[in-house]
Amino acid sequence: MSQPPRxxxxxxxxxxxxxxxGALWGVTTQxxxxxxxxxxxxxAMMALAVWAYDRRVG
Incomplete structure (x- = not known):
């Protein structure tokens, strides 16, 4: 049997x-x-890092 997808x-x-x-920081600093x-x-960098990790592990 195949395992269900992770x-x-x-x-x-x-x-x-x-x-x-970032927007909140921008408001406080104008x-x-x-x-x-x-x-x-x-x-975007963090999301790409998660994607790369997930792709490597999964």
């Missing part, structure tokens, strides 16, 4: 969380767009 890890959470944190860009870049 559930995939959710990297999208890191993307959304980093964007929100550089909202910069905060969003930094948050999006950091979140």
């Amino acid at each position: 559930p995939r890890l959710a990297g999208g959470f890191f993307l959304i969380a980093a964007i929100i944190i 550089h909202v767009l910069l905060g969003l860009e930094i948050g999006a870049a950091a979140g």
Whole structure:
């Protein structure tokens, strides 16, 4: 018998969380767009890291 497929890890959470944190940082420093860009870049890197890990393990 074949085993059921292993559930995939959710990297999208890191993307959304980093964007929100970046936006909050941007509001406090009055550089909202910069905060969003930094948050999006950091979140994308974390999501890609989760994807790569999940692909290697799974």
